[in-house]
Amino acid sequence: MGGMAFSPDATLADAGEFGLIKAFTAIFEQGEHVLLGPGDDAAVLRIRNGHVVVSTDLMVEGRHFRRDWATAEDVGHRAAAQNLSDINAMGGTAHSLTIGLGAPADLPAAWALDFARGFAAECASVGASVVGGDLTRADQVVIAVTAIGACTQAPVLRSGASAGEVLALAGRQGWAAGGLAVLGRGFRSPRVLVEAYRRPEPPYAAGRIAAEAGATAMIDISDGLLAEAAHLAQESDVAIDVRRTAFDLAEPLVAVGAALGIDPLTFVLGGGDDHALLATFPDKADVPEGWQVIGSVAEGAGITVDGDAYEGATGWTHF
Amino acid sequence: MGGMAFSPDATLADAGEFGLIKAFTAIFEQGEHVLLGPGDDAAVLRIRNGHVVVSTDLMVEGRHFRRDWATAEDVGHRAAAQNLSDINAMGGTAHSLTIGLGAPADLPAAWALDFARGFAAECASVGASVVGGDLTRADQVVIAVTAIGACTQAPVLRSGASAGEVLALAGRQGWAAGGLAVLGRGFRSPRVLVEAYRRPEPPYAAGRIAAEAGATAMIDISDGLLAEAAHLAQESDVAIDVRRTAFDLAEPLVAVGAALGIDPLTFVLGGGDDHALLATFPDKADVPEGWQVIGSVAEGAGITVDGDAYEGATGWTHF
Numbered sequence: 001m002g003g004m005a006f007s008p009d010a011t012l013a014d015a016g017e018f019g020l021i022k023a024f025t026a027i028f029e030q031g032e033h034v035l036l037g038p039g040d041d042a043a044v045l046r047i048r049n050g051h052v053v054v055s056t057d058l059m060v061e062g063r064h065f066r067r068d069w070a071t072a073e074d075v076g077h078r079a080a081a082q083n084l085s086d087i088n089a090m091g092g093t094a095h096s097l098t099i100g101l102g103a104p105a106d107l108p109a110a111w112a113l114d115f116a117r118g119f120a121a122e123c124a125s126v127g128a129s130v131v132g133g134d135l136t137r138a139d140q141v142v143i144a145v146t147a148i149g150a151c152t153q154a155p156v157l158r159s160g161a162s163a164g165e166v167l168a169l170a171g172r173q174g175w176a177a178g179g180l181a182v183l184g185r186g187f188r189s190p191r192v193l194v195e196a197y198r199r200p201e202p203p204y205a206a207g208r209i210a211a212e213a214g215a216t217a218m219i220d221i222s223d224g225l226l227a228e229a230a231h232l233a234q235e236s237d238v239a240i241d242v243r244r245t246a247f248d249l250a251e252p253l254v255a256v257g258a259a260l261g262i263d264p265l266t267f268v269l270g271g272g273d274d275h276a277l278l279a280t281f282p283d284k285a286d287v288p289e290g291w292q293v294i295g296s297v298a299e300g301a302g303i304t305v306d307g308d309a310y311e312g313a314t315g316w317t318h319f
Numbered sequence: 320m321g322g323m324a325f326s327p328d329a330t331l332a333d334a335g336e337f338g339l340i341k342a343f344t345a346i347f348e349q350g351e352h353v354l355l356g357p358g359d360d361a362a363v364l365r366i367r368n369g370h371v372v373v374s375t376d377l378m379v380e381g382r383h384f385r386r387d388w389a390t391a392e393d394v395g396h397r398a399a400a401q402n403l404s405d406i407n408a409m410g411g412t413a414h415s416l417t418i419g420l421g422a423p424a425d426l427p428a429a430w431a432l433d434f435a436r437g438f439a440a441e442c443a444s445v446g447a448s449v450v451g452g453d454l455t456r457a458d459q460v461v462i463a464v465t466a467i468g469a470c471t472q473a474p475v476l477r478s479g480a481s482a483g484e485v486l487a488l489a490g491r492q493g494w495a496a497g498g499l500a501v502l503g504r505g506f507r508s509p510r511v512l513v514e515a516y517r518r519p520e521p522p523y524a525a526g527r528i529a530a531e532a533g534a535t536a537m538i539d540i541s542d543g544l545l546a547e548a549a550h551l552a553q554e555s556d557v558a559i560d561v562r563r564t565a566f567d568l569a570e571p572l573v574a575v576g577a578a579l580g581i582d583p584l585t586f587v588l589g590g591g592d593d594h595a596l597l598a599t600f601p602d603k604a605d606v607p608e609g610w611q612v613i614g615s616v617a618e619g620a621g622i623t624v625d626g627d628a629y630e631g632a633t634g635w636t637h638f
Binding site for chain 2: 058063155
């Protein structure tokens with residue numbers, strides 16, 4: 001993990017801005033495309049001709065994460081995953097991320113460094129580098145991430161779906177929502193669901209594979225499957241129907257549903273945070289490995305489940 | 320200004336996430352290099368081969384700005400200027416920015432939209448586009464900006480200065496600090512200094528000009544002239560001396576100094592927020608138009624003023 005320059009109980013104020021930046025910089029290894037990493041006015045990248053995709057997200061303590069529900073390293077993984085997934089959903093691969101961290105002066109420096117380690121590890125899992133950052137005092141922990149990536153073919157937008165196509169899903173879906181429900185009731189098990197919430201495993205290869213297979217529209221499920229399907233429907237000016245029977249409910253989801261008295265499909269249809277992908281393909285035969293058909297696209301507007309309006313929560317809104 | 324979809328006293332909560340995003344998106348005009356602006360999982364840019372420079376900054380209410388000291392539009396200008404300047408300090412020109420806005424639910428929607436207008440106007444002044452963003456609830460207003468730019472020649476780093484070179488300054492310096500001192504005492508004049516704080520006028524052309532003239536090192540003055548000179552000295556492993564007589568003190572600075580009982584050079588040597596640039600050049604003869612020699616580079620370490628250690632504040636630290 002490299003030598004920590006601070007005592008184990010040092011706060012950010014104790015460690016000081018420049019000590020912290022030095023410690024962060026040591027954590028962030030740079031890929032070959034990075035000519036200059038953190039430490040100057042800006043990072044310098046060498047980028048080839050082509051489509052560059054850029055996405056940015058904020059995560060706020062108490063709203064997007066709780067320090068008592070996940071370790072600093074988990075939060076780092078989640079913050080990176082959220083942004084890497086946005087690039088994934090364009091059919092691209094992220095190569096460079098920046099990170100802004102606002103935090104109270106009494107935040108343990110160890111929390112910030114563990115967070116950075118988790119963030120860097122998640123980025124490394126797709127070969128991306130943390131090329132720059134900023135650190136400042138704030139009343140609550142705020143994490144601002146920007147991801148930059150490349151597409152080897154035309155990016156897949158939300159707006160390309162047409163009537164007659166199929167809707168498909170990649171990645172596990174509903175697990176993080178199940179884990180969140182468990183944590184919300186004060187429990188810590190089933191561990192596999194809690195871990196799915198703390199450290200999602202987005203299907204990072206699936207975006208590029210879908211783009212190469214001819215996906216017509218794609219979106220990252222961060223706020224809920226049906227909410228994101230509704231975005232696809234709106235942007236593409238089509239109607240989307242999702243089939244309940246398309247989902248094989250994993251045993252832990254069934255168990256938690258039974259224990260909490262919640263239909264486990266609620267987690268699947270309304271849950272976000274797994275960073276699964278939704279995409280449309282012209283035909284069932286086009287759907288590549290790692291993707292499963294879960295619905296269909298028709299003329300019209302809005303989303304339905306098995307042809308009917310859905311009464312449950314489809315996701316969450318930010319205000 | 321476009322039609323506002325909300326009533327004049329609407330809060331962010333009243334306006335709702337999607338209404339706000341729509342209103343923001345209407346404000347952000349896209350340049351030709353932007354194939355896809357805000358609204359999808361990521362923006363899509365067309366970038367030519369070459370050096371891409373990336374920088375990120377956080378601004379936090381109560382720490383970097385106060386809503387009673389500057390209008391929303393001013394804060395937007397300042398937030399953009401801070402990041403555009405980082406790209407300027409590499410010798411590059413920004414083309415694309417992302418913006419993350421965290422804010423309390425009761426923030427007036429009009430504040431957010433005016434902020435966005437100021438931000439967009441500052442970006443437009445250098446031909447840059449706001450290509451993406453994120454909006455979420457937070458306890459205080461937090462603004463996270465990432466700027467992406469291009470360099471037509473090798474970026475100018477902080478580490479390239481050598482003994483025997485000259486130190487030069489571009490842009491007005493100390494004005495924003497003078498304005499901040501005035502505001503801090505509860506005054507609103509001299510107006511020209513208060514305006515310099517509220518809406519800096521960074522020398523956006525000076526970075527590229529310096530790079531083309533052979534600047535060996537360069538840095539943006541955001542935290543204080545001497546503090547940034549110290550960064551240059553440290554990264555370049557040299558000593559830097561600044562000459563007091565190099566500065567023609569502008570009349571408003573002299574007046575404020577007299578009124579507040581402060582040596583006006585304090586604003587110049589310790590002040591940031593104007594986003595002036597510091598650079599080193601091999602020789603006085605290399606210093607291009609728009610730049611003025613203010614000191615010299617020697618073997619050794621650290622900064623001095625007229626050969627002596629400086630007792631005043633050199634800038635500020637973030638923790």
